[in-house]
Amino acid sequence: MKYSNKIKGIAAIISFIFSTALYGQEIQVKDIVNDRNISNVNVYNADQSKGGITNARGKIDISIFSNDEKITFRHISYLPVTLTKAEILQDKNIVYLVKSSAELSKIVISVSKWQQDKNDVPKKIVSIDSKEIAFSSPQTAADLLEKSGKIFVQKSQLGGGSPMIRGFSTNRLLISVDGVRMNNAIFRGGNVQNVISIDPFNINNTEVILGPGSVIYGSDAVGGVMNFYTKKPTLSWNEKTVISGSASARYASANREKTGHVDFNIGLKKWGFLTSVTYSDFDDLRMGKHGDDVYLRPEFVARINGTDAVINNGNPLKQKFTGYSQINLAQRIKLVPDDIWEFDLGLHYSATSNVPRYDRLLQYRDDALRYGDWFYGPQRWFMGNFQTQKKGNNTYYDNVKFTNAYQRFEESRNNRNFQDVILNVTEEKVDAISSSLDFEKRFNPKIKTFYGLEYVYNKVHSDGYDRNIETEEITDAPSRYPDGATWQSMAAYASLEYKMNPKFTLQSGLRYNHILIDTDFDTTFFPFPFTEATTNTGAFTGSIGFSWLPNKWQITANIGTAFRAPNIDDIGKVFDSEPGSVVVPNPNLAPEHAYSAEFGVQKRIGSSFDLNFTAFYTLLDDALIRKDFNLNGETEIVYNGELSNVQAIQNASKVFTYGFEFGFAAKFDKRTKITADLTIPRGEEEQADGTKVPLRHVSPIFGNVHFIYKNDRLKFDIFTNFNSSISYNNLAPSERSKAYLYAVDENGNPYAPSWLIVSAKSNFEITEKINLTASLENITDKRYRVYSSGITAPGRNLILGLNYNF
Template identity: 90%
Template sequence: MKYSNKIKGIALIISFIFSTALFGQEIQVKDIVNDRNISNVGVYNADQSKGGITNAYGKIDISMFSDDEKITFQHISYLPSTKTKAEILQNKNIVYLIRSSDELSEIVISASKWQQNKKEVPKKIVSISSQDIAYSSPQTAADLLEKSGKIFVQKSQLGGGSPMIRGFSTNRLLLSVDGVRMNNAIFRGGNIQNVISIDPFNVNNTEVILGPGSVIYGSDAVGGVMNFYTKTPKLSWNEETIFSGSAGLRYASVNTEKTGHIDFNIGIKKWAFLTSISHSDFDDLRMGKNGDDAYLRPEYVTTINGEDAVVANGNPLIQKFTGYSQLNVAQRIKLVPDDIWEFDLGLHYSTTSNFPRYDRLLQYRDGSLRYGDWHYGPQKWFMGNFQTQKKGNNTYYDNVKFTNAYQRFEESRNSRLFQDVILNVTEEKVDAISSNLDFEKTFNPKTKVFYGLEYVYNKVHSNAFDRNIDTGEVTAAPSRYPDGATWQSMAAYASLEYKLNPKFTIQSGLRYNHILIDTDFDTTFFPFPFTEATTNTGAFTGSVGFSWLPKNWQITANIGTAFRAPNIDDIGKVFDSEPGSVVVPNPNLTPEHAYSAEFGIQKRIGSSFDLNFTAFYTILDDALIRKDFSLNGETEILYNGELSNVQAIQNASKVFTYGFEFGFVAKFNKQTKITADLTIPRGEEEQADGTKVPLRHISPIFGNVHFIYKNERLKFDIFTNYNGSITYENLAPSERSKAYLYATDDNGNPYAPSWFTLNAKSSFEITDKINLTASLENITDQRYRTYSSGITAPGRNLILGLNYDF
């Protein structure tokens, strides 16, 4: 009898194990955009008699449900989804959720480098989703930012785009790609174009922190942080191999753009591979017909029988020598061996053709065009990024990321005066190595800590020569930067998120950053009174803020400090900043420090109206500004054969920026809504005598209004973009000297006129896999030039895009 009972017991155990293996069905819930696991998803049937929540890895067993039973998946940050168990199993045990369009429900990463609910972050963050990017169909990553309607972008040429945020730009804004700092030691105070190296077709989503971000990101994050997250490889999570991808074409009439893109993903259970390739070709840009004649291109320089000659432009609306081409290639590889470890390798390469510095080609001297040639050589960027992520549940962390990256930047400047045979060439290369170790630890439901370490090393290679275009003879010339100069940054940071209650969250942080610079100066061409410069300096930055969520409100406030340490461009550059001026090195520089405050309100009225308002104020002390200078007691020196005023970057100013940002969304029904945004920035620079002058990188008032209709397959948007004017009195002194960029007022002074455009765009899903986009921008064919830009904006522009998902 005992023996029989043992047999029955063993049989029962075997039966239980067999049935569990056969019928136990574990599934995974993931974000459809970035393939991330989603924890704490509610999973239940129609009457909620059965259910549960996904674990930390987004997994849950659904064997409790029958095959034809409808299962609902619900999470605060995602749209609800209902599927039958059979459908889920047919989809290889994966359920994808779509992030909610409710802005407060969004998940953001930028504020701490880890996922956070946007409603708990006390800073204003602009989120641009993959759906937004696909719909806006941007030509470059700079256009991607501009089309958000919340970021102002300046352009010196077609192959460019320099964002301005709250009165700051260029090296006071930080660029990041997949968590890796893109700013390098020669990011300059003038407009920079590096953002176009990022392929908009390979960007999964973008987050922009409006305001300081130095606690998490260190030097340069004074005015804001722009984070680009590229597409992520997707695994199959079972033994089958999945293959997916997309192909797209884009055409724009205004510069005869021809862009092609393809990406494809191969995923198996533990490995995934994603390849992305894009190529664009742009002809010369056409401006609009209706506007100020000051922006026309009446003539240009060309070479006839080996000599420069000025010829009339057959069509003054065509901006001669603005076209260029660009290639972007990316490869990402992901390995997930188990539920604890994840490895990710990202390789990115971008290169352009030569492209002219268009604003320099517009300059005149003694009644004739100043330059016979001025172009950038190919702008090249390579990044190799290897990231290791580990989940844990111990005393020190719940999650840890170790990111190691190598970047290589290459650029050159090639200039030749009109009817001169000497082409001056400067070539720059930067090798950048960075390591980041970031931790996340949740101590209890109220307390979470983010902390980490960072090391960055940059080495600058700079070379210059003069080439005789007739004879080919090459002679040495002064380089733009001290060759072999190095820049290093070491930092440690910690940030605390504390939920006083479910509706009130406090976030604070502290960072220490130490900067080392080592440069040797060549005195062959200039008798500098120094042969080397070293910097050994540190800075503490901190912030504290709160997010309060009373019913139908979000109220945020944040105060903090930020800093920017001088880099090689500040300390060691030699270049002609503008006609008649030359910038020389200044080794006696210290960091500039920012002190900022921000207050924001978001109010939901009923179920159909959202209103938001943000006020900001920043003081930048010891600001690094280009000012008149003397070299060996001389205020003028001979540079490139021309007597030039001597200038240098100096800790010579205090800068004040402030302003307001408004926005609203009014929903009439599920299909129709109106959105609007308006940004009002202001800023001054305090001089040594206490007087204040307008700040160079303060954009005009800008905004937009969109009327949007959307159903299951069609989305249609009629919108207007608006920029206010900047009078001569409100132009920065450095801009007043660039009259060739601006229109002329009644007194003969340069100024930036106001402008607006009327536009329409649409998207139609022909099938579940084929999507067509069509836009008509600047319908009334306005001729205008965005503030501080060297190139006139596009005229009427028909844009067509076709995308196929496979």
């Protein structure tokens, strides 16, 4: 017996020595499902005194470890594994990792453009995945953000949606699609509707950075960054071709929405093709039955027999005119020739019909409706985005990404006064070209860097004319922007992530951005005292923060700077900002700079209760604000036949925003939970004389409470959304002048009332392939209007959706 045991022991030793000699000390890490090699796996011993990173082929030499030493393999997308060196060598030098959905939910990309564990990031990130998007049934990408409960969205018309984040909005927030900035040279300080061009059916996930993001994204990322990541093709990973897809249909009663969507994927071993098509048609929106009569639509203008007539609205709950339609197309092509290279082409196109601007159609002059027509022409957006990624474990990078994109934006404004036959038209087109080169490099298990270069070029085409709607005669008129104006941005950035220990991560970054603007002004219609404007300016931005994870806590803090350089809209715009005022160009503008701080705490109590709290503060210096101005010494000029007060964008103010964000989630069991969020923003603008006034883009206090039940086939959510009021004294001066948007208080002054609505939504899995969604929003049919919005919110709204996956 003893002899037999000795023989077995000697045989085991010989086998071990033979296998070690055969395979050596180099091992390979693979995905257990598809057998693909996994690069950038963090490999280390118990005290992290030894370690390394798997290369582009998933390989690493483990000769530095002893045979009985425990080695941990950790990757942001996989469950960690700990094995001894002997166990690994006996298993043919291969370590298999398993993807974890729980781990994946913690991954964020937007902060560095590369995958990071959310627990390591010192900024607050709102993450919305594809399941949440499908469950919320948003009609547009603006609705997607609003339904998250953490982003406030203003609407001037049904075909729009302008997010507000921590007291900032419009051109102080940056929109990114698949890593490409959507902001262009004519993004304005007024409400921006471009986010609706992104198809919610084609979004895989969304990440919103609350607070500045200029280190990675440059100009405009003052208040936050909204990153939309569209769906990617899936490959088969074997020789068999895989065809999959989905078809969806949806109806909503409040605006009689009729939406159809289809997408299909062809997956080969190395190639993937994804096509997506969505069409939506919206009728005029019905408001709620119970509420303030000031929001009713008692009459509207219609053209009958060649003459404008005021028509009594038979149903004043129906907001004439708000309906529009939209189509979205997308094509993605992906090539993965090996474990090192990946190529991705994304083509996106969106177009709306004419979109009535409802808030302007509500305006009266001399007790009569002012406009016969006011609508945006078709809003069109095209993006072609070609991205190349390469993995390589070398001195300079572990991963590199080269992104080249072309975008084309088209929009127009069309307005005609009541009983006038002249339609005033301005048309804008922007060609945007961008290139970025982004690197990721891990030096050891504790230190990782991200760095890169970026170039952006915009050219603006602008035209203005008057069209006689009876004779179709066209005459020249002022354009909104100087035609042919260019805007360029060149930048370099670097960011460092230092994981001092498993519970403490420090992250810092620095960016230099240089901006060039060149414009020529046409003095045919306005006697400008200048014929050109050029900008040649630069800005450094930086940030530093930490994330600390003591037992069941996460404590984060971050300070940083951001900036926004003037664009063509700031420098060269001519338009009527409001009745009786006209904005004129101002070539003497400098960038505005933001200085921000953020502190956050998250706490898990037991295994089922989570609390979070964030405090934030931002100072915006040399803020670009619209103020009274003079043109050649004149404070009033005639514009569109009306004597108007002259205004211009100026570096005239300091802006202060601050506030708090709260949230909690409580799980009662595996099926039921309650969540709640509350945002308390504040903001002021300091005038030239030192006085302070309320800031226009600071939303009221807003929040939500959700009670959620979920089992294997059903998910049900009953919830409330609420806003606090904003009194007349707390309305910004520019909002006080828009009394037609607001309710009236006891003193006859405009104000924004508080409101609370109750809604319910559900998703039922009929079969593995068929899902039914049903929602009833605003159950009590309350009539209310969101702060600063020109359109009244939907009344009771039944939403039915059917989705089939094949």
